[in-house]
Amino acid sequence: MPLELLESPDLNANQREGLWTLNFGPQHPATHTTLRLVLQLDGEMVIDAEPDIGFLHSGFEKLGEVLDFNQYVTIVDRMNYISPMANEIAWHHAVEKLLGIDLTPRCKYIRTIFAELMRIHDHLLCLGTCVLDLGGATAFMYAFNERETIYEICERASGQRFHTSYTRVGGLLYDVTDDWVKMVRDFVRNFPKVYRDFSGLVMKNRIFVERTRDVGVLSREEAIAGGATGPVARASGVVRDLRRDEPYLAYEDFDFDVCASQGGDCYARFQVRMMEMLESIKIIEQAIENIPAGPIFAVGTGKESMPDKREVYRSIEGLIHHFESVMPNRQMQAPKESVYAATESPNGELGYYIVGDGSFRAYRARTRPPSLLHFSLFSRMMRGCMLSDVVAVLGSINIIAAELDR
């Protein structure tokens, strides 16, 4: 079938006759988790791709109305489990905006370092597994080796490798230690070498380039109207990064570039992700040497946040304070207002729309997942592609089904 016919929204019955339907997923190695695609194919050409989602819907937003602001963080980091801490930072960023809490400089720096580590973590998985899906297992091992180091950094700070639940309203669960700083320094020193190897294996690999270039093209206009954000939008020429445009945490203090491309295809999306990893390393490098001293919890108003754990275990006042912070009648109270706050998560704009009702719980905790908006653009990206390109496009938009379905 000639390409120009694909432009017509409705093919007539005659043209439909030669098509066949392929059910892709929900269990398929390339979908990573559970999502389903119903593909209409003409030979190998994809005429229409209809995503069917919801297999992992677990009612997270409903739970957000039951659990309090600190408890819900354990649910939030299960949304995008590729970069759990980025979700926690985004959630508490929104909560703190609603409550009007100003973080301490030390907390801001530590959160910034973790946010950037998570960006590297996420991009490594996205790139590594996509290359694996396209048939190259070596680069995947390089990526996962580095991810392991980041897991260890997370474990050292929070006690958990994966679902860290590290942030708290107005602070962090634990302060970081000197050996944590050393681990991050080592990571920053070693990463560029691995990056060079990885980049050489992937970005200059002829098979990879030919499988991704001019595949799954998304134009700038479609990206804006369709709500694309993050690397997907930047690869289509939308130069927008919340870290620069709506600075939060400590991003104002650092020097970094916003990476963008004009291509709009899968290769451009991978390129943007590759470049962003180097920018993240730049940010961590600047932040790790300049972590300010001081408390990690916002100070001033005693009731506003949880006390430092050392205080809880060593003094009766600290213990009382900690106890009060979990008593419904002594907790801080959210104003009866609503707020939308977003952060630049590795995948794009991760926003929360929170409605406060005067208690320490959200009346409504809406997540704006970047994956949902990106996946809704999937059928548009697939226009004119071949069956084998499905895997490349899926990998390039980095769909995380747990975040998609919540």
Next chain:
Amino acid sequence: MTTETPKPSSVEIDAVKVKLADSLIGVALEWSEFRDQYRVVFPATELLKCLNAFKFAGFEQLSDLTAVDLLEYSNATDRFEVVYCLLNVDTGLRLIAKTYLNEPDLTIPSATSVWSGADWLEREVYDMYGILFSGHPNFKRLLLPQEFQSFPMRKDYPVKGRGERHNFPVITRAES
């Protein structure tokens, strides 16, 4: 947290207000501000006209579309709030536009003709709250099974559920 966010220039939002006043003559808009965020409440009867005017005023991207069930919210007079989080991609200005809906008429025009990104977001709002969007090109549930009867994010729906899961038909390998 809030102090570090630079205040979006009030000049920008004033220009938007002037533009909207020109294109929406006779439509009552109610402006408010909280933590440097600008919010506007518009009447649901003029929905499509208002959304087109917002887009014309520079808000090219629909960041988010969601709803809130105000059933248990103290002093609330309406049942549902539909929220459009808008973004001007060039200037970074955000606007949160809201409208209120009451039973029994829970139908509003779809925003898919204004922003194509509204497609799945509207389906999710229908899925969770039962708000109907007329003129949507592919209107059905997004996350839950098509045969699901309730709208689980409503406040009168229990957190435990109503036992739907136990009543799902079990299809064995032989039957499939």
